[in-house]
Amino acid sequence: MTITHIEIMSVQNARVKEWAQLLERRGREKQGKYLIEGFHLVEEALRAEAPVETIVYSLEKGLPDGLSALAPETMEWIGVSQAVLEKCSDTQTPQGIMAVVAKPSLDLDELLSGEYDLAVVLDGVQDPGNLGTIIRSADAVGANAVVLGRGTVDLYNPKTIRSTMGSMYHLPIVEADLLELLPRARKRGVRLVTTSLQAQCSCYDTDLRQPTWLILGNEAKGVSPEVAAQSDVQVIIPMQGKAESLNVAMAATVLLFEASRQRLF
The missing domain is CATH 3.40.1280.10 (SPOUT methyltransferase, trefoil knot domain)
Structure with missing residues (x-):
């Protein structure tokens, strides 16, 4: 599978600002999306075929092994700086990988x-x-x-x-x-x-x-x-x-x- 990677280094990037808004309930409700962080959660989401839109990973640490095989071919992969990860995380030590997921709906x-x-x-x-x-x-x-x-x-x-x-x-x-x-x-x-x-x-x-x-x-x-x-x-x-x-x-x-x-x- 061919994976197209995008790189974002600046915390002023428009995409980064959108992700950071997902840390607050108002931002999640406005965008209809939410963030998950850490290998285990991203892996579980992919295995469950949750509507994962984007995987964001640390350029410093690299993409964790095994995730590429679980993701659909249309997945967007974005490598980012440590500063970007810190802006979009509510933990003191970001784990190096997160994902943007669309909220599901159940009638x-x-x-x-x-x-x-x-x-x-x-x-x-x-x-x-x-x-x-x-x-x-x-x-x-x-x-x-x-x-x-x-x-x-x-x-x-x-x-x-x-x-x-x-x-x-x-x-x-x-x-x-x-x-x-x-x-x-x-x-x-x-x-x-x-x-x-x-x-x-x-x-x-x-x-x-x-x-x-x-x-x-x-x-x-x-x-x-x-x-x-x-x-x-x-x-x-x-x-x-x-x-x-x-x-x-x-x-x-x-x-x-x-x-x-x-x-x-």
Whole structure:
């Protein structure tokens, strides 16, 4: 395969300024694109055939082995200076390779098509690390989707992207208005399960084998009253020790693996 390489050395270059804008949510929404950084994430994106538009690499370090074979022939490759990498990275030590990726789109009708029988729905989760961990857990159990309600941290925040460890490319992740989406999901036969410290029903005594969407809320406030009112059942994760509650990512992981256990065994 013949690869055409372009070189950019100046941080004043128009392309570089466009990439730097992708570090902010406003820039990502305006351009409909986002940045990923590091060999592992770029490799995962290419393997998943994500809509990678441009691969940017360090001229000093050179192009990492193995990526060329994964990329389509139409891929744009741009070698850049260390100064350019630093301008477009939110880390102190850029890894030497990044990619510009177009945001995917998933139609809500597709989400409700019946294929998504185990999903995680997040209502206002604000920590990038929590969101990334939840996506990894959903990926680990083979969940069908992750739904991000309004007020949830941006999936394409660089910190969120890093914390997914590539799992964001293994299952659909969609943004939605939960008050609009959840009633439609129930009409399609989905059981809506929320967590609550006041719930009487244990997650271990709740049937999670049928089509189920697990709804988890904000780190401090939990699931909002409006969204909780849409749920079919509220559950609690029993705890034998003295901890008052679990971190939202830990709670999501427990529920996902319990749903997986019920379905497998």
